[in-house]
Amino acid sequence: MSGTLTRKQREIKEREAKILELARGMIVQDGYHGLSMDRIAEALEYSKGTIYQHFSCKEEILMALVNQAMERRLELFRRAAAFRGRSRERMSAIGAACDLFFRLYPDDVHIEHAIRITSIKEKASEQRRLCLERCEASCSELVRGVIYDAVAAGDLELDDDFSVEQLTFGLWSITFGGHSIAASSPSLTNLGIPDPMTAIRNNCNRLLDGSGWKPLSHELDLDTLIGRIQREVFAPEVAQLSQQGQAAAQETGAGRARRD
Amino acid sequence: MSGTLTRKQREIKEREAKILELARGMIVQDGYHGLSMDRIAEALEYSKGTIYQHFSCKEEILMALVNQAMERRLELFRRAAAFRGRSRERMSAIGAACDLFFRLYPDDVHIEHAIRITSIKEKASEQRRLCLERCEASCSELVRGVIYDAVAAGDLELDDDFSVEQLTFGLWSITFGGHSIAASSPSLTNLGIPDPMTAIRNNCNRLLDGSGWKPLSHELDLDTLIGRIQREVFAPEVAQLSQQGQAAAQETGAGRARRD
DNA sequence: TCATTTTTTGACCACTTGTCAAAATAAATA
Protein backbone atom coordinates (compact mmCIF):
# COMPACT_ATOMS: atom_id res chain seq x y z
CA MET A 1 0.00 0.00 0.00
CA SER A 2 1.93 3.05 -1.19
CA GLY A 3 0.69 6.50 -0.26
CA THR A 4 -2.65 7.07 1.41
CA LEU A 5 -4.77 5.53 -1.33
CA THR A 6 -5.42 1.86 -1.85
CA ARG A 7 -4.73 0.27 -5.19
CA LYS A 8 -8.42 0.24 -5.97
CA GLN A 9 -8.81 3.90 -5.15
CA ARG A 10 -5.92 4.78 -7.40
CA GLU A 11 -7.44 2.74 -10.18
CA ILE A 12 -10.69 4.59 -9.81
CA LYS A 13 -8.99 7.95 -9.90
CA GLU A 14 -7.10 7.01 -13.02
CA ARG A 15 -10.27 5.85 -14.69
CA GLU A 16 -12.00 9.08 -13.81
CA ALA A 17 -9.19 11.01 -15.45
CA LYS A 18 -9.53 8.84 -18.54
CA ILE A 19 -13.25 9.49 -18.71
CA LEU A 20 -12.73 13.23 -18.52
CA GLU A 21 -9.96 13.15 -21.10
CA LEU A 22 -12.14 11.22 -23.51
CA ALA A 23 -15.17 13.40 -22.82
CA ARG A 24 -13.16 16.55 -23.47
CA GLY A 25 -12.22 15.30 -26.91
CA MET A 26 -15.79 14.39 -27.71
CA ILE A 27 -17.16 17.77 -26.71
CA VAL A 28 -14.48 19.66 -28.56
CA GLN A 29 -14.99 17.66 -31.72
CA ASP A 30 -18.77 17.57 -31.96
CA GLY A 31 -20.02 19.95 -29.32
CA TYR A 32 -22.31 19.00 -26.49
CA HIS A 33 -24.04 16.39 -28.63
CA GLY A 34 -20.79 14.65 -29.35
CA LEU A 35 -20.57 13.67 -25.69
CA SER A 36 -22.17 10.24 -25.35
CA MET A 37 -22.12 8.06 -22.26
CA ASP A 38 -22.56 4.97 -24.42
CA ARG A 39 -19.54 5.82 -26.49
CA ILE A 40 -17.41 6.62 -23.47
CA ALA A 41 -18.23 3.23 -22.00
CA GLU A 42 -17.50 1.52 -25.28
CA ALA A 43 -14.21 3.33 -25.86
CA LEU A 44 -12.97 2.63 -22.34
CA GLU A 45 -14.26 -0.95 -22.42
CA TYR A 46 -16.34 -0.55 -19.30
CA SER A 47 -20.06 -0.95 -18.94
CA LYS A 48 -22.26 2.09 -18.80
CA GLY A 49 -23.07 1.47 -15.17
CA THR A 50 -19.44 1.90 -14.21
CA ILE A 51 -19.29 5.27 -15.94
CA TYR A 52 -22.40 6.31 -14.07
CA GLN A 53 -20.70 5.41 -10.81
CA HIS A 54 -18.24 8.20 -11.49
CA PHE A 55 -20.67 10.78 -12.82
CA SER A 56 -24.35 10.65 -12.11
CA CYS A 57 -25.20 12.36 -15.38
CA LYS A 58 -23.75 13.93 -18.51
CA GLU A 59 -23.90 17.35 -16.99
CA GLU A 60 -21.64 16.31 -14.14
CA ILE A 61 -18.92 15.41 -16.62
CA LEU A 62 -19.23 18.79 -18.28
CA MET A 63 -19.11 20.54 -14.94
CA ALA A 64 -16.02 18.58 -13.92
CA LEU A 65 -14.35 19.62 -17.16
CA VAL A 66 -15.27 23.25 -16.79
CA ASN A 67 -14.01 23.25 -13.24
CA GLN A 68 -10.65 21.91 -14.41
CA ALA A 69 -10.59 24.61 -17.05
CA MET A 70 -11.40 27.44 -14.69
CA GLU A 71 -8.79 26.34 -12.20
CA ARG A 72 -6.18 26.44 -14.92
CA ARG A 73 -7.37 29.89 -15.91
CA LEU A 74 -7.38 31.05 -12.31
CA GLU A 75 -3.79 29.95 -11.87
CA LEU A 76 -2.68 32.06 -14.83
CA PHE A 77 -4.71 35.01 -13.56
CA ARG A 78 -3.10 34.75 -10.12
CA ARG A 79 0.37 34.93 -11.52
CA ALA A 80 -0.61 37.79 -13.81
CA ALA A 81 -2.10 39.84 -10.99
CA ALA A 82 1.13 39.37 -9.05
CA PHE A 83 3.13 41.07 -11.81
CA ARG A 84 5.14 43.95 -10.35
CA GLY A 85 4.33 47.18 -12.09
CA ARG A 86 1.79 49.93 -12.33
CA SER A 87 -1.83 48.92 -12.06
CA ARG A 88 -2.53 49.23 -15.75
CA GLU A 89 0.48 47.07 -16.53
CA ARG A 90 -0.84 44.44 -14.17
CA MET A 91 -4.15 44.56 -16.01
CA SER A 92 -2.28 44.04 -19.24
CA ALA A 93 -0.72 41.01 -17.61
CA ILE A 94 -4.18 39.58 -16.99
CA GLY A 95 -5.00 40.28 -20.61
CA ALA A 96 -1.89 38.38 -21.59
CA ALA A 97 -3.03 35.55 -19.34
CA CYS A 98 -6.32 35.42 -21.22
CA ASP A 99 -4.46 35.29 -24.50
CA LEU A 100 -2.19 32.56 -23.29
CA PHE A 101 -5.04 30.57 -21.82
CA PHE A 102 -6.81 30.59 -25.14
CA ARG A 103 -3.73 29.54 -27.05
CA LEU A 104 -2.62 26.89 -24.57
CA TYR A 105 -6.01 25.39 -23.84
CA PRO A 106 -8.40 26.17 -26.69
CA ASP A 107 -10.47 23.16 -25.67
CA ASP A 108 -10.98 24.61 -22.22
CA VAL A 109 -12.23 27.86 -23.69
CA HIS A 110 -14.64 25.90 -25.84
CA ILE A 111 -15.93 24.09 -22.76
CA GLU A 112 -16.22 27.31 -20.75
CA HIS A 113 -18.48 28.60 -23.49
CA ALA A 114 -20.47 25.39 -23.88
CA ILE A 115 -21.52 25.45 -20.23
CA ARG A 116 -23.39 28.71 -20.71
CA ILE A 117 -26.13 27.94 -23.17
CA THR A 118 -27.65 24.58 -22.42
CA SER A 119 -29.33 24.28 -19.05
CA ILE A 120 -26.50 22.30 -17.55
CA LYS A 121 -26.06 23.97 -14.22
CA GLU A 122 -29.56 23.05 -13.10
CA LYS A 123 -28.99 19.36 -13.61
CA ALA A 124 -25.54 19.26 -12.07
CA SER A 125 -24.96 18.71 -8.37
CA GLU A 126 -24.94 21.57 -5.89
CA GLN A 127 -21.32 20.81 -5.08
CA ARG A 128 -20.07 21.23 -8.62
CA ARG A 129 -22.21 24.30 -9.15
CA LEU A 130 -20.75 25.98 -6.10
CA CYS A 131 -17.24 25.08 -7.18
CA LEU A 132 -17.87 26.78 -10.51
CA GLU A 133 -19.29 29.87 -8.84
CA ARG A 134 -16.29 30.08 -6.53
CA CYS A 135 -13.88 29.87 -9.46
CA GLU A 136 -15.82 32.53 -11.31
CA ALA A 137 -15.87 34.77 -8.26
CA SER A 138 -12.14 34.26 -7.71
CA CYS A 139 -11.34 35.26 -11.27
CA SER A 140 -13.41 38.41 -11.17
CA GLU A 141 -12.08 39.14 -7.68
CA LEU A 142 -8.54 39.19 -9.06
CA VAL A 143 -9.54 41.61 -11.80
CA ARG A 144 -11.45 43.76 -9.34
CA GLY A 145 -8.44 43.79 -7.06
CA VAL A 146 -6.23 45.25 -9.74
CA ILE A 147 -8.84 47.90 -10.54
CA TYR A 148 -9.17 48.76 -6.85
CA ASP A 149 -5.43 49.17 -6.62
CA ALA A 150 -5.55 51.51 -9.60
CA VAL A 151 -8.15 53.64 -7.88
CA ALA A 152 -6.16 53.60 -4.65
CA ALA A 153 -3.00 54.64 -6.50
CA GLY A 154 -4.80 57.49 -8.20
CA ASP A 155 -4.31 56.03 -11.68
CA LEU A 156 -8.05 55.65 -12.17
CA GLU A 157 -11.08 57.64 -11.10
CA LEU A 158 -14.53 56.12 -11.23
CA ASP A 159 -17.75 57.97 -10.53
CA ASP A 160 -20.96 56.64 -9.03
CA ASP A 161 -22.39 55.73 -12.42
CA PHE A 162 -19.50 53.52 -13.39
CA SER A 163 -18.28 51.15 -10.73
CA VAL A 164 -15.27 48.89 -10.43
CA GLU A 165 -17.61 45.97 -10.92
CA GLN A 166 -19.02 47.39 -14.10
CA LEU A 167 -15.58 47.78 -15.59
CA THR A 168 -14.73 44.23 -14.59
CA PHE A 169 -17.91 43.13 -16.28
CA GLY A 170 -16.98 45.13 -19.39
CA LEU A 171 -13.61 43.44 -19.81
CA TRP A 172 -15.23 40.08 -19.19
CA SER A 173 -17.90 40.83 -21.80
CA ILE A 174 -15.39 41.83 -24.45
CA THR A 175 -13.20 38.79 -24.03
CA PHE A 176 -15.99 36.28 -23.54
CA GLY A 177 -18.23 37.78 -26.21
CA GLY A 178 -15.37 38.24 -28.63
CA HIS A 179 -14.20 34.67 -28.38
CA SER A 180 -17.74 33.40 -28.53
CA ILE A 181 -18.52 35.32 -31.70
CA ALA A 182 -15.20 34.35 -33.25
CA ALA A 183 -15.82 30.68 -32.53
CA SER A 184 -19.29 30.68 -34.02
CA SER A 185 -18.97 33.10 -36.93
CA PRO A 186 -16.38 31.68 -39.28
CA SER A 187 -17.18 34.45 -41.71
CA LEU A 188 -15.62 37.06 -39.44
CA THR A 189 -12.80 37.56 -41.90
CA ASN A 190 -15.33 38.72 -44.46
CA LEU A 191 -16.56 41.19 -41.89
CA GLY A 192 -13.10 42.70 -41.60
CA ILE A 193 -11.80 40.88 -38.53
CA PRO A 194 -9.02 38.58 -39.72
CA ASP A 195 -7.51 38.38 -36.24
CA PRO A 196 -10.09 38.37 -33.41
CA MET A 197 -7.43 38.11 -30.69
CA THR A 198 -5.85 41.44 -31.59
CA ALA A 199 -9.28 42.99 -31.92
CA ILE A 200 -10.21 41.81 -28.43
CA ARG A 201 -6.98 43.16 -26.98
CA ASN A 202 -7.45 46.52 -28.69
CA ASN A 203 -11.04 46.81 -27.54
CA CYS A 204 -10.09 46.06 -23.95
CA ASN A 205 -7.44 48.76 -24.07
CA ARG A 206 -9.85 51.29 -25.58
CA LEU A 207 -12.33 50.50 -22.84
CA LEU A 208 -9.67 51.11 -20.21
CA ASP A 209 -8.65 54.33 -21.97
CA GLY A 210 -12.26 55.43 -22.02
CA SER A 211 -12.42 54.86 -18.28
CA GLY A 212 -9.41 57.15 -17.91
CA TRP A 213 -7.03 54.54 -16.56
CA LYS A 214 -3.54 56.01 -16.66
CA PRO A 215 -1.18 55.59 -18.29
CA LEU A 216 -3.37 55.52 -21.40
CA SER A 217 -2.50 52.94 -24.01
CA HIS A 218 -0.81 55.42 -26.32
CA GLU A 219 1.44 56.43 -23.43
CA LEU A 220 2.58 52.84 -23.05
CA ASP A 221 4.65 50.67 -25.30
CA LEU A 222 2.25 47.78 -25.13
CA ASP A 223 4.18 45.45 -27.38
CA THR A 224 7.35 45.57 -25.32
CA LEU A 225 5.28 45.38 -22.15
CA ILE A 226 3.61 42.19 -23.33
CA GLY A 227 7.03 40.85 -24.25
CA ARG A 228 8.30 41.58 -20.77
CA ILE A 229 5.26 39.94 -19.17
CA GLN A 230 5.71 36.87 -21.29
CA ARG A 231 9.34 36.62 -20.26
CA GLU A 232 8.93 37.44 -16.58
CA VAL A 233 5.61 35.77 -15.76
CA PHE A 234 4.79 33.19 -18.40
CA ALA A 235 8.16 31.92 -19.57
CA PRO A 236 7.32 28.21 -19.28
CA GLU A 237 3.96 28.59 -21.01
CA VAL A 238 5.43 30.60 -23.87
CA ALA A 239 8.15 28.00 -24.30
CA GLN A 240 5.57 25.24 -24.36
CA LEU A 241 3.61 27.15 -26.92
CA SER A 242 6.56 27.75 -29.23
CA GLN A 243 7.46 24.07 -28.96
CA GLN A 244 3.94 23.13 -29.98
CA GLY A 245 4.14 25.65 -32.79
CA GLN A 246 7.39 24.18 -34.07
CA ALA A 247 6.04 20.67 -33.90
CA ALA A 248 2.94 21.70 -35.79
CA ALA A 249 5.01 23.52 -38.40
CA GLN A 250 7.21 20.48 -38.96
CA GLU A 251 4.21 18.23 -39.19
CA THR A 252 2.52 20.29 -41.86
CA GLY A 253 5.79 20.91 -43.61
CA ALA A 254 5.28 24.64 -43.27
CA GLY A 255 8.59 25.07 -41.46
CA ARG A 256 11.70 25.39 -43.58
CA ALA A 257 13.74 22.26 -43.90
CA ARG A 258 16.95 22.33 -41.87
CA ARG A 259 19.38 20.87 -44.42
CA ASP A 260 18.99 22.95 -47.52
CA MET B 1 -59.29 31.60 -54.70
CA SER B 2 -58.47 34.78 -52.82
CA GLY B 3 -54.99 36.24 -53.25
CA THR B 4 -52.24 34.34 -55.02
CA LEU B 5 -52.22 31.35 -52.68
CA THR B 6 -54.53 28.39 -52.75
CA ARG B 7 -56.42 27.39 -49.64
CA LYS B 8 -54.04 24.50 -49.09
CA GLN B 9 -51.02 26.74 -49.38
CA ARG B 10 -52.47 29.13 -46.85
CA GLU B 11 -53.17 26.26 -44.50
CA ILE B 12 -49.61 25.11 -44.78
CA LYS B 13 -48.26 28.56 -44.09
CA GLU B 14 -50.43 28.91 -41.03
CA ARG B 15 -49.32 25.56 -39.75
CA GLU B 16 -45.70 26.50 -40.22
CA ALA B 17 -46.26 29.63 -38.16
CA LYS B 18 -47.88 27.52 -35.45
CA ILE B 19 -44.94 25.14 -35.41
CA LEU B 20 -42.49 27.99 -35.01
CA GLU B 21 -44.56 29.63 -32.31
CA LEU B 22 -44.71 26.42 -30.35
CA ALA B 23 -41.04 25.68 -30.88
CA ARG B 24 -40.07 29.14 -29.66
CA GLY B 25 -41.88 28.55 -26.40
CA MET B 26 -40.24 25.17 -25.95
CA ILE B 27 -36.75 26.49 -26.51
CA VAL B 28 -37.23 29.45 -24.24
CA GLN B 29 -38.62 27.31 -21.46
CA ASP B 30 -36.21 24.41 -21.45
CA GLY B 31 -33.41 25.39 -23.77
CA TYR B 32 -32.39 23.49 -26.83
CA HIS B 33 -33.35 20.19 -25.21
CA GLY B 34 -36.85 21.37 -24.59
CA LEU B 35 -37.45 21.43 -28.32
CA SER B 36 -38.93 18.07 -29.28
CA MET B 37 -40.38 17.14 -32.64
CA ASP B 38 -42.53 14.49 -30.98
CA ARG B 39 -44.06 17.00 -28.63
CA ILE B 40 -44.65 19.52 -31.39
CA ALA B 41 -46.52 16.89 -33.39
CA GLU B 42 -48.51 15.87 -30.37
CA ALA B 43 -49.41 19.39 -29.32
CA LEU B 44 -50.49 20.37 -32.83
CA GLU B 45 -52.28 17.04 -33.37
CA TYR B 46 -50.39 16.20 -36.51
CA SER B 47 -48.19 13.22 -37.14
CA LYS B 48 -44.45 13.59 -36.95
CA GLY B 49 -44.09 13.11 -40.68
CA THR B 50 -46.12 16.23 -41.33
CA ILE B 51 -43.84 18.29 -39.11
CA TYR B 52 -40.85 16.92 -40.97
CA GLN B 53 -42.42 18.06 -44.23
CA HIS B 54 -42.03 21.62 -43.01
CA PHE B 55 -38.59 21.30 -41.43
CA SER B 56 -36.19 18.55 -42.35
CA CYS B 57 -34.60 18.60 -38.90
CA LYS B 58 -34.63 20.25 -35.52
CA GLU B 59 -31.87 22.60 -36.54
CA GLU B 60 -33.95 23.98 -39.39
CA ILE B 61 -36.58 25.08 -36.91
CA LEU B 62 -34.00 26.82 -34.80
CA MET B 63 -32.54 28.52 -37.84
CA ALA B 64 -35.96 29.68 -38.95
CA LEU B 65 -36.54 31.14 -35.51
CA VAL B 66 -33.20 32.87 -35.40
CA ASN B 67 -33.80 34.32 -38.83
CA GLN B 68 -37.10 35.77 -37.68
CA ALA B 69 -35.32 37.20 -34.67
CA MET B 70 -32.51 38.78 -36.63
CA GLU B 71 -34.90 40.37 -39.09
CA ARG B 72 -36.75 41.99 -36.23
CA ARG B 73 -33.46 43.23 -34.84
CA LEU B 74 -32.35 44.47 -38.21
CA GLU B 75 -35.53 46.49 -38.60
CA LEU B 76 -34.90 48.28 -35.30
CA PHE B 77 -31.27 48.89 -36.26
CA ARG B 78 -32.32 50.39 -39.59
CA ARG B 79 -34.59 52.89 -37.97
CA ALA B 80 -31.97 53.72 -35.35
CA ALA B 81 -29.27 54.35 -37.93
CA ALA B 82 -31.64 56.71 -39.72
CA PHE B 83 -31.89 58.92 -36.64
CA ARG B 84 -31.01 62.52 -37.53
CA GLY B 85 -28.18 63.75 -35.39
CA ARG B 86 -24.44 63.64 -34.92
CA SER B 87 -22.76 60.34 -35.57
CA ARG B 88 -22.32 59.51 -31.92
CA GLU B 89 -25.97 60.21 -31.27
CA ARG B 90 -26.91 57.85 -34.05
CA MET B 91 -24.72 55.21 -32.44
CA SER B 92 -26.57 55.79 -29.20
CA ALA B 93 -29.77 55.19 -31.14
CA ILE B 94 -28.46 51.78 -32.18
CA GLY B 95 -27.63 51.12 -28.57
CA ALA B 96 -31.19 52.05 -27.66
CA ALA B 97 -32.37 49.66 -30.36
CA CYS B 98 -30.39 46.86 -28.73
CA ASP B 99 -31.94 47.69 -25.39
CA LEU B 100 -35.40 47.76 -26.84
CA PHE B 101 -34.88 44.56 -28.75
CA PHE B 102 -33.91 42.78 -25.59
CA ARG B 103 -36.87 44.13 -23.66
CA LEU B 104 -39.40 43.56 -26.42
CA TYR B 105 -38.21 40.17 -27.57
CA PRO B 106 -36.24 38.50 -24.79
CA ASP B 107 -37.04 35.14 -26.36
CA ASP B 108 -35.39 36.20 -29.59
CA VAL B 109 -32.25 37.18 -27.75
CA HIS B 110 -32.26 33.81 -26.06
CA ILE B 111 -32.53 32.11 -29.43
CA GLU B 112 -29.81 34.27 -30.99
CA HIS B 113 -27.52 33.05 -28.24
CA ALA B 114 -28.61 29.43 -28.43
CA ILE B 115 -27.61 29.18 -32.08
CA ARG B 116 -23.98 29.85 -31.26
CA ILE B 117 -22.91 26.98 -29.09
CA THR B 118 -24.32 23.75 -30.40
CA SER B 119 -23.24 22.77 -33.88
CA ILE B 120 -26.49 23.80 -35.45
CA LYS B 121 -25.31 25.68 -38.47
CA GLU B 122 -23.60 22.64 -39.92
CA LYS B 123 -26.77 20.60 -39.89
CA ALA B 124 -29.03 23.32 -41.23
CA SER B 125 -29.55 23.90 -44.93
CA GLU B 126 -27.25 26.12 -46.98
CA GLN B 127 -30.19 28.43 -47.65
CA ARG B 128 -30.94 29.14 -44.02
CA ARG B 129 -27.27 29.51 -43.18
CA LEU B 130 -26.79 32.09 -45.89
CA CYS B 131 -29.87 33.96 -44.74
CA LEU B 132 -28.41 34.14 -41.26
CA GLU B 133 -25.07 35.34 -42.54
CA ARG B 134 -26.75 38.03 -44.62
CA CYS B 135 -28.71 39.27 -41.61
CA GLU B 136 -25.56 39.31 -39.52
CA ALA B 137 -23.69 41.18 -42.22
CA SER B 138 -26.50 43.70 -42.61
CA CYS B 139 -26.53 44.44 -38.90
CA SER B 140 -22.80 44.98 -38.68
CA GLU B 141 -22.93 46.94 -41.93
CA LEU B 142 -25.32 49.41 -40.34
CA VAL B 143 -23.04 49.86 -37.35
CA ARG B 144 -20.03 50.20 -39.59
CA GLY B 145 -21.87 52.77 -41.65
CA VAL B 146 -22.43 55.01 -38.65
CA ILE B 147 -18.78 54.69 -37.65
CA TYR B 148 -17.67 55.52 -41.19
CA ASP B 149 -19.85 58.60 -41.13
CA ALA B 150 -18.24 59.61 -37.85
CA VAL B 151 -14.79 59.34 -39.42
CA ALA B 152 -15.95 61.25 -42.50
CA ALA B 153 -17.42 64.01 -40.32
CA GLY B 154 -14.19 64.31 -38.33
CA ASP B 155 -15.82 63.21 -35.10
CA LEU B 156 -13.67 60.13 -34.90
CA GLU B 157 -10.09 59.32 -35.86
CA LEU B 158 -8.94 55.74 -36.16
CA ASP B 159 -5.36 54.67 -36.78
CA ASP B 160 -4.11 51.64 -38.66
CA ASP B 161 -4.03 49.50 -35.54
CA PHE B 162 -7.68 50.05 -34.72
CA SER B 163 -10.07 49.78 -37.62
CA VAL B 164 -13.73 50.58 -38.03
CA GLU B 165 -14.39 46.87 -38.13
CA GLN B 166 -12.59 46.28 -34.84
CA LEU B 167 -14.69 48.89 -33.11
CA THR B 168 -17.84 47.33 -34.55
CA PHE B 169 -16.64 44.02 -33.24
CA GLY B 170 -15.98 45.57 -29.85
CA LEU B 171 -19.50 46.90 -29.45
CA TRP B 172 -20.87 43.59 -30.64
CA SER B 173 -18.70 41.73 -28.14
CA ILE B 174 -19.80 43.87 -25.21
CA THR B 175 -23.50 43.57 -25.92
CA PHE B 176 -23.47 39.93 -26.93
CA GLY B 177 -21.04 38.86 -24.23
CA GLY B 178 -22.75 40.94 -21.59
CA HIS B 179 -26.16 39.49 -22.27
CA SER B 180 -24.75 36.01 -22.53
CA ILE B 181 -23.01 36.26 -19.18
CA ALA B 182 -26.04 37.87 -17.57
CA ALA B 183 -28.31 35.11 -18.83
CA SER B 184 -26.08 32.31 -17.58
CA SER B 185 -24.71 33.73 -14.34
CA PRO B 186 -27.64 34.40 -12.06
CA SER B 187 -25.20 35.26 -9.32
CA LEU B 188 -24.15 38.45 -11.10
CA THR B 189 -25.82 40.53 -8.41
CA ASN B 190 -23.42 39.04 -5.88
CA LEU B 191 -20.61 40.10 -8.15
CA GLY B 192 -21.75 43.71 -8.01
CA ILE B 193 -23.80 43.91 -11.21
CA PRO B 194 -27.42 44.30 -10.18
CA ASP B 195 -28.37 45.79 -13.55
CA PRO B 196 -26.48 44.27 -16.51
CA MET B 197 -28.28 46.46 -19.07
CA THR B 198 -26.91 49.68 -17.60
CA ALA B 199 -23.49 48.10 -17.28
CA ILE B 200 -23.53 47.14 -20.94
CA ARG B 201 -24.58 50.62 -21.98
CA ASN B 202 -21.89 52.23 -19.84
CA ASN B 203 -19.21 49.93 -21.16
CA CYS B 204 -20.18 50.65 -24.75
CA ASN B 205 -19.93 54.36 -24.09
CA ARG B 206 -16.55 54.01 -22.39
CA LEU B 207 -15.30 52.06 -25.36
CA LEU B 208 -16.46 54.81 -27.70
CA ASP B 209 -14.86 57.41 -25.44
CA GLY B 210 -11.63 55.45 -25.46
CA SER B 211 -11.72 55.48 -29.25
CA GLY B 212 -12.01 59.27 -29.10
CA TRP B 213 -15.44 59.53 -30.65
CA LYS B 214 -16.70 63.08 -30.13
CA PRO B 215 -18.68 64.30 -28.42
CA LEU B 216 -17.46 62.19 -25.50
CA SER B 217 -20.13 60.78 -23.24
CA HIS B 218 -19.58 63.35 -20.48
CA GLU B 219 -20.14 66.08 -23.05
CA LEU B 220 -23.53 64.62 -23.90
CA ASP B 221 -26.68 64.42 -21.84
CA LEU B 222 -27.20 60.76 -22.57
CA ASP B 223 -30.37 60.34 -20.56
CA THR B 224 -32.28 63.08 -22.38
CA LEU B 225 -30.80 61.87 -25.66
CA ILE B 226 -32.13 58.38 -25.07
CA GLY B 227 -35.48 59.92 -24.15
CA ARG B 228 -35.54 61.82 -27.41
CA ILE B 229 -34.63 58.72 -29.40
CA GLN B 230 -37.35 56.74 -27.71
CA ARG B 231 -39.89 59.42 -28.54
CA GLU B 232 -38.77 60.17 -32.07
CA VAL B 233 -37.74 56.76 -33.32
CA PHE B 234 -39.26 54.07 -31.14
CA ALA B 235 -42.53 55.57 -29.95
CA PRO B 236 -44.70 52.56 -30.84
CA GLU B 237 -42.31 50.08 -29.28
CA VAL B 238 -41.99 52.07 -26.08
CA ALA B 239 -45.76 52.33 -25.86
CA GLN B 240 -46.09 48.60 -26.35
CA LEU B 241 -43.52 48.02 -23.66
CA SER B 242 -45.21 50.26 -21.13
CA GLN B 243 -48.53 48.58 -21.87
CA GLN B 244 -46.95 45.19 -21.21
CA GLY B 245 -45.43 46.56 -18.05
CA GLN B 246 -48.76 47.83 -16.82
CA ALA B 247 -50.46 44.55 -17.60
CA ALA B 248 -47.77 42.63 -15.75
CA ALA B 249 -48.02 44.97 -12.79
CA GLN B 250 -51.78 44.51 -12.58
CA GLU B 251 -51.46 40.78 -12.90
CA THR B 252 -48.99 40.42 -10.05
CA GLY B 253 -50.95 42.89 -7.98
CA ALA B 254 -47.91 45.15 -7.77
CA GLY B 255 -49.83 48.04 -9.32
CA ARG B 256 -51.97 50.14 -7.03
CA ALA B 257 -55.64 49.24 -7.02
CA ARG B 258 -57.84 51.75 -8.80
CA ARG B 259 -60.75 51.97 -6.37
CA ASP B 260 -59.28 52.63 -2.94
C1' DT C 1 -12.22 -22.37 2.76
C1' DC C 2 -16.44 -19.87 3.21
C1' DA C 3 -19.18 -15.52 4.13
C1' DT C 4 -19.62 -10.68 3.42
C1' DT C 5 -18.97 -6.53 1.16
C1' DT C 6 -17.88 -3.90 -2.93
C1' DT C 7 -17.75 -3.37 -7.75
C1' DT C 8 -19.22 -4.31 -12.34
C1' DT C 9 -22.34 -5.63 -15.64
C1' DG C 10 -25.76 -5.34 -19.43
C1' DA C 11 -30.60 -6.03 -20.13
C1' DC C 12 -34.13 -2.85 -19.81
C1' DC C 13 -37.06 1.54 -19.87
C1' DA C 14 -38.57 5.74 -21.70
C1' DC C 15 -37.31 8.91 -24.69
C1' DT C 16 -35.08 11.07 -28.95
C1' DT C 17 -34.58 12.23 -34.21
C1' DG C 18 -35.49 10.81 -38.61
C1' DT C 19 -37.51 7.55 -42.55
C1' DC C 20 -40.81 5.71 -45.68
C1' DA C 21 -44.28 2.53 -47.61
C1' DA C 22 -48.94 2.68 -47.30
C1' DA C 23 -53.31 4.91 -46.39
C1' DA C 24 -56.18 8.96 -46.80
C1' DT C 25 -57.38 12.92 -49.07
C1' DA C 26 -57.65 16.30 -52.83
C1' DA C 27 -57.48 17.47 -57.76
C1' DA C 28 -57.98 16.56 -62.45
C1' DT C 29 -60.00 14.22 -66.16
C1' DA C 30 -63.43 11.46 -68.83
Added chain:
DNA sequence: TATTTATTTTGACAAGTGGTCAAAAAATGA
Protein backbone atom coordinates in the same frame (compact mmCIF):
# COMPACT_ATOMS: atom_id res chain seq x y z
C1' DT D 1 -70.76 12.27 -61.70
C1' DA D 2 -67.31 8.36 -61.70
C1' DT D 3 -62.59 7.27 -62.16
C1' DT D 4 -57.95 8.10 -62.41
C1' DT D 5 -53.99 10.74 -60.94
C1' DA D 6 -51.36 13.62 -57.78
C1' DT D 7 -50.69 15.19 -53.26
C1' DT D 8 -50.67 14.96 -48.39
C1' DT D 9 -50.75 12.59 -44.10
C1' DT D 10 -49.83 8.90 -41.30
C1' DG D 11 -47.67 5.98 -37.72
C1' DA D 12 -44.95 1.85 -37.44
C1' DC D 13 -40.13 1.36 -37.57
C1' DA D 14 -35.02 1.87 -37.12
C1' DA D 15 -31.15 3.53 -34.67
C1' DG D 16 -29.71 6.08 -31.12
C1' DT D 17 -29.98 8.74 -26.63
C1' DG D 18 -29.59 9.03 -20.98
C1' DG D 19 -30.38 6.63 -16.98
C1' DT D 20 -31.67 2.43 -13.69
C1' DC D 21 -31.06 -1.67 -11.11
C1' DA D 22 -31.25 -6.66 -9.97
C1' DA D 23 -28.01 -9.96 -10.57
C1' DA D 24 -23.35 -11.59 -11.49
C1' DA D 25 -18.50 -11.10 -10.60
C1' DA D 26 -14.64 -9.75 -7.98
C1' DA D 27 -12.39 -8.38 -3.86
C1' DT D 28 -12.05 -8.59 1.00
C1' DG D 29 -12.07 -10.51 5.61
C1' DA D 30 -12.56 -14.41 8.94
